[in-house]
Amino acid sequence: MIIEMKIPSPGESIKDVEISSWLVKEGDYVEKDQPIVEIDSDKATLELTAEKNGIIKLKAKAGDTLQIGDIICMIDTSKERTKKSVIPQQHENISASKILYEKNLITNGSGLERRITNDPSSISRTSNRERLSKLRRKLSERLVSARNKTAMLTTFNELDMSSINEIRAKYKEAFQKRHGINLGIISFFTKACVQALKMYPDVNSIIDVEEKICYHFYDISIAVSSPKGLMVPVVRNADILSFIEIEKELKRLAFLARNGKITVDEITGGTFTISNGGLFGSMFSTPIINHPQSAILGLHNIVNRPVVLDRKITIRPIMYLALSYDHRIIDGRESVGFLVAVKEALENPLEILMNGEKVSDVLEL
Template identity: 40%
Template sequence: MSTEIKAPVFPESVAEGTVATWHKQPGEACARDELIVDIETDKVVLEIVAPADGVIEEILKNDGDTVESGEVIGRFKAGAASESKGSGSKDTVESKDQGADAASSSDAILSPAARKLADENNVEPSALKGTGKDGRISKEDVQSHIDNAKASIESPAAKAAAEPAHAAAPVAEISAGERIEKRVPMTRLRASIAKRLVNAQQSAAMLTTFNEVNMGPIMELRKQYKESFEKRHGIKLGFMSFFTKAATEALKRFPAVNASIDGNDMVYHGYQDIGVAVSTERGLVVPVIRDVDALSLADIEKKIVEYGTKAKTGKLGIDEMTGGTFTITNGGTFGSLLSTPILNPPQTAILGMHKIQPRPMAVNGQVVIQPMMYLALSYDHRMIDGKEAVQFLVAIKDMLEDPARILLDV
């Protein structure tokens, strides 16, 4: 029985997606719920799994093709085993007795995606070694060959040490001093991030105000209770939960900072959904912690760890990254001492954390070394006056330097 493989139904905020990777090729058997293709949108990577045991019958949209919501991208044959597709197919699957003959014909064992990549990079099929079933050459095999060839150009010594068993295509010698360039197209996520950042700077009256906070009290509190906290809640006590909780209390006192602009309307939110920026290999993503006011420090830490893991493995859902009212970004994890974060529209403010740096400070007329952190609040001046922005940041500073204020709401 043949069924259609369709792209997922995208939410209204996502217009289209791109076929990222086909993990299975025509004629290749797959089990029920096994991953067969990834669809990349400007927010997340969506996975499509096999609806039943069977084979991929046909691929209609190749890697890199643009697809719309619900569009048919291939066909799946349920209950079928891996079988021959006929001599005219590029993806003929032979029996084990015919495997050696199939391996001798590059036309018969190159997948469509692999052939396309090989043609684009002028790679001879005879120079490739397939790692798939019956010697099939996948897109990953072609890309590995291309990467090895580039590495050999940049480092002849590395080429000799890492020479594959099969014969590599000849590589032209490059004279000393020639500079190598590599052109890589932006991923859909990276392009979307770039567009949003440029739009934020062009459409908002963005300013940044700074302050500094003495992290000594928080660090002492964390040192005192971190072991019992972890034992009781099964999660480590970090700094982000304190900042998130302090920001939540400050947002309740200054509603304009928790608001957004919609055309000529100012929308005030009676809840605090705080986004936490997470850096991944694919780009920056901002999962949202909902109703932070109702969460404990342990709940916040668990959510941060959960979202961080999902972000790094590409498992974040679109619904987990939409609807935030305020954002916190921590450049200090990478060593940033001071920065001006860019707004995350339609939000009107974003808080930037930075590196904790021991500095000499005047305390009661004496110079004392204190663990200090610069805080930055970027805000939209169309919605927030400078007075409110400064008072908001001072409120966060006061709560962090005296954590009891968070509990007592003072």
């Protein structure tokens, strides 16, 4: 029997997808639930699996754009797996001296040096051109759109991470042992942002033509770097989640994003975004708003810096914070007040984020 596999609908707003890459070849025998192809939508890369066992016949090639419901491949379930002879690879025995000679290299006893010649052909000046994925093209459009359609402004502050670092240093091993996950900093920032959003609701709002929509729930988008580009999976109802629940959800979403298994529903609908450029060593930046949201908080690396406390110079772990916001809906008072509220919550986590409770109780240790 011939089974026709069709493009499923990744989400309500998506009408077409692009084939990113085939994971099998024409005529291969595939098994049910085996990953066979990666497809790109405007919002995510999805992996399709075989619906039945059989021999596959491809109906489109990598780079093709297909509509939802189009046939992407056919599987002949009447065919059985055939044994294919394996041709052993033959490796040519090439001496090291020959390779060095052909590559125009010489040895000096401690490493390699390139022999300098006047022959221009010995200099490599190659380049390659490749088509951007549908996800990357859509991301590019959204980034440009955010700059063109918003009155984006960025305000900054600095954060003393001493208290957060002390809590993590003291409890991270017990937390890992008890819950099987790391105690990171994003759960603290998520908690602090939710409290600040309640104090400054305009930051949790969007503009819809001539109206303002103010959300009374807190779905926090967390920027994640994936092989296919930047994704922003959403932690739903962050206001009612515990530290443990936030950390577990972050781990789950990050794994799905980095392995191309995240769904469109899991990366849409956030009300506010947190982006941690500090993971890559960024000291300072002006993050771009995740449109149609109205604000994004940028985190940066933690560096020991001299600061003045009680008229004395001391060294503290400092992180620079950046809040980019849409000035059409958020005024300077709200933006600065929001960032100060986040700073105060993170510098006083026991009193503000944990309501004076024991850390061990809050972290369920």
